[in-house]
Amino acid sequence: MSxxxxxxxxxxxxxxxxxxxNEKSDFLDTITxxxxxxxxxxxxxxxxxxxxxPLIQVCILGDQKHCEEAxxxxxxxxxxxxxxxxNQNKKLIRQLAKQFDAFxxxxxxxxxxxxxxxxxxxxxxxxxGILTHSDSMAQKIEEITLKIQDDMKRLLCLTTDVGHVEMAxxxxxxxxxxxxxxxxxxxxxxWNNVKSVYIKSSTVPAIPLDYTF
Numbered sequence: 001m002s003x004x005x006x007x008x009x010x011x012x013x014x015x016x017x018x019x020x021x022n023e024k025s026d027f028l029d030t031i032t033x034x035x036x037x038x039x040x041x042x043x044x045x046x047x048x049x050x051x052x053x054p055l056i057q058v059c060i061l062g063d064q065k066h067c068e069e070a071x072x073x074x075x076x077x078x079x080x081x082x083x084x085x086x087n088q089n090k091k092l093i094r095q096l097a098k099q100f101d102a103f104x105x106x107x108x109x110x111x112x113x114x115x116x117x118x119x120x121x122x123x124x125x126x127x128x129g130i131l132t133h134s135d136s137m138a139q140k141i142e143e144i145t146l147k148i149q150d151d152m153k154r155l156l157c158l159t160t161d162v163g164h165v166e167m168a169x170x171x172x173x174x175x176x177x178x179x180x181x182x183x184x185x186x187x188x189x190x191w192n193n194v195k196s197v198y199i200k201s202s203t204v205p206a207i208p209l210d211y212t213f
Contacts, residue, residue: 003191005210009176012199012207013169020165023203029165033176034198034206035158035183056145059100060137061113061128066106069137076100080109083116093120102144103128104137156195158183165201176209 013031020029060070060077070077086092097120105113105128113128121127131140160183162175176199187193191211198206 003211004177004180004197006173006177008210009173009199010169012209013172013176015207016199016201016204017165017169019204020201027202029201029203030161031163031165031167031172031199031201032159033162033179033209034200036195036198037156037158037187037193038189038195056102056148057100058102058104058141058144059096060131061103061105061109062131063106063108065133066131066137073138073141075137075141080112083109083113086116088116088118088120090118090120093117094124097121097124097126100126101148102126104131104140104144105129107132162199 016031023029057076060066060075061083062070062077062079064079067077067079086096103121103126107130110128110130129140129144131137160179162179163172180197184190184194194211197209197211199209200206
């Protein structure tokens with residue numbers, strides 16, 4: 001059930017309606033509720049950085065030169081002999097895919113990867129990127145890390161329309177409660193997965209909503 005403060009919700013809705021009408025826009029202003037979720041992954045028990053962000057792990061599947069470079073960067077890596085030990089073992093490939101967020105493979109050994117790994121990494125959505133000796137490994141890792149972090153932030157934000165400024169505030173409030181009650185129970189940790197809840201309109205900045213656990 002919803003744990004939103006109904007009093008705060010009603011005040012926020014009235015604030016948005018009043019502010020939106022003062023804007024006198026040429027379109028019907030839509031009201032939305034936005035959920036931001038906490039990072040929670042019990043399978044990986046993903047470690048976090050000092051900033052509370054997920055620690056992204058990019059593994060280098062490398063030739064000797066790239067493995068040496070990865071070691072100097074404290075980046076995880078596997079050399080060709082370690083890869084050959086996998087020998088298309090599906091269980092080991094699944095474990096590897098779960099352990100790391102992305103992979104980079106040396107151009108010099110890329111043709112050997114399908115024979116060693118099979119389609120496992122591709123099926124897991126983690127097809128390795130190509131790494132040449134003219135590339136900056138540190139820069140490549142940073143680019144992949146930033147992309148994954150951006151993708152994760154998008155997944156951690158959910159937004160749904162709950163009405164418009166011409167609707168009765170009580171009906172909008174009911175729609176917010178309905179949206180909450182139809183989302184939160186499906187989260188793995190229920191309200192413990194919720195970081196914040198906001199309500200906003202197209203022309204009015206987001207207003208945080210109070211809730212209790």
